[in-house]
Amino acid sequence: MRDIAKEVYEKMRVGSAAWIRPVAAKGDTLPDFQSAHDNAKQLADEGLISIVKVQRQADGLIDAIRIQRLA
Template structure:
């Protein structure tokens, strides 16, 4: 399983903000995307990013995560 949060982090410049979303062309689904939140939390704990917003569907599943790169 690919680490979507780390992929997005690697493409960002310090201070930049980005949305992390599932990419169906790469085989992502909303169900498989839930692990991206865990990856983002790990990067936040390491002080590399700040999680700005978590956007959820009506059923509670995460559909997008807004992050800002700190380091």
């Protein structure tokens, strides 16, 4: 499984913000995307990003994560 959070982080400039979302064309599914939140939390714990917002569907599954690059 690919690390979507890390991929988005590497493409960002310091201070910029971005949404992390599953990409169906790359084989991402919503249930598989739940691990992206864990990966984003690891980046936040390392002080590399700040998690600005976590968007959830009515059933509680995460469908988008807003991050800001700090370093």
